[in-house]
Amino acid sequence: MSSGKNLEYDDKALEANYPTEAYTYENDDAAALREAEVAQKKGPVFRWLNKAFAMGVEVRGIERVPEDERDGKHTIGLLLLWWSVNMVVSTVPIGLLAQAYYYLSFQSAMAAIVAFTAIGAACTAFIATLGPQTGLRTMVISRYSVGYVGGSIFSILNILTQLGFSATAVILGGQILxxxxxxxxxxxxxxxIVGLVALLLCFFGYEAVHQWERYAWILLFVIYCMIFGLAGARGFDINAQKSLQDTGLVYAGDFLSFGGxxxxxxxxxxxxxxxxxxxxPANISRTKVFILTWFGLMVPLVFLEGMSAALMTVPDYAAAFAEGDAGGxxxxxxxxWGGGGKFLLVILSFSIICNCTPNTYSCALSIQALLPQFEKVPRALWAVLAFVIYTVAAVAGREHFSEILSNFLAILGYWIAFFIVVVFEEHYIFRRHVIPGGYDLTVYDSFRRLPVGxxxxxxxCCGVALAVVSMAxxxxxxxLGAKFGEYGGDLGFEMSAVATAIVYPPLRYLEYKHFKR
Structure with a gap:
């Protein structure tokens, strides 16, 4: 299959890349509006923003992208986007929590960072492979597993997730300023101030986000190397935390909780x-998409979280954390470095633009995916609403950054686990071996033709139940979490995934046999 504006279907290439039992390309045009058609068919609010669209604001929301409007120009962006998104100052506090909250030594912190980042990055990389295959946004793809109603529930959870990420990011950026x-x-x-700057990029949309993230990581990487140098001059002591580290089951609980x-x-x-x-393009290698996404997450997260864990081995920095949190x-x-150091801190404070931009962009898409009526409001306007909500939330929680971050990230893993499991099992079990034709991409927005859910x-729900008894x-x-001592050990995301993985296949098989969808 070729790519670009003159793309034509090549049946042999399609069959080679996508087995016919897994994908349906029939009536593709009917399922995907052209960019120029979106504003005309979505209603008066879209027509009201015609001037903004003419200036480059992305028109398309959750509508499927047709084959002839796709290209491979942002393939390398799969790597660079995730580098920039995670090479931000809001990633730094995660490593600080290992010693401050969980009493882990530097060595234990690094073991948890490498192992759990690798697992989480693989989960994200799998979901990333579904984008080019379907031409759909993530929350819309989930409808093929849990139906329209279930997809709306996932959308609500995702909205809360992206608002939470954005709120914690702007709090830290604000603290630094x-x-x-x-x-x-x-x-x-x-x-x-920090939130407003981030809003500008996500207002314009897909193209603007990719262009910014392609280069933003470079300067940030240089600044973090400077941090390594300054910290090294103070003197790392990688054994500083060993005497404080717990042992036995208590240590296991600390390790699992931080790992979550x-x-x-x-x-x-x-x-x-x-x-x-x-x-x-749909014919891009799924292996390439997976690897670029995995490394795009793995490299910056291990680098920054490992660096921040090392910072806590410097006594002056540990004392600064106790007095002034991550910003301190x-x-x-x-x-x-005096004034020069303050200038670099200002740059770091605005690095959260790289993080808030995709959060806000996807939050707006998830709002559109809630109800058909919400699709009639352009994504750009939903992005403005998301900015207002997370800014208000950030101002309200501005004095409790580390507590918010640790609690938010831990709980986040619970629903992410069962979300990934149902999409994974639907894709590899049912769309390949049970349902004839696999994905019918013409029904992505049809309540009556999607799975019942x-x-x-x-x-x-079973995943939620087991997460509750396993959380700490x-x-x-x-x-179950209490088995690890007074403060417990968090097994929430692991048990959520296990419960969902066991329950979903037999029930989904019965559902398909009864409803035939």
């Missing part, structure tokens, strides 16, 4: 992974 100004700029104002946070930092991108490559640590690192919803949070420790 306020520290740089010696508290002359109120934290509330700093949060709003690390897993969420990489797997947390799974619900939006297909959103940024659905315009790639970064201010202490650059203090010897009862099996998927019930299986996910400050505000609640489940019976």
């Amino acid at each position: 306020t520290n740089v100004s010696n508290d002359k700029l109120p934290l509330e104002a700093s949060i709003v 946070i690390v897993f969420s930092s990489s797997a947390g991108w799974a619900p939006i992974a297909a959103d940024f490559n659905c315009r790639l 640590v970064l201010a202490e690192i650059f203090r010897p 009862l099996a998927g919803i019930f299986a996910c 949070q400050v505000w609640y420790i489940g019976p």
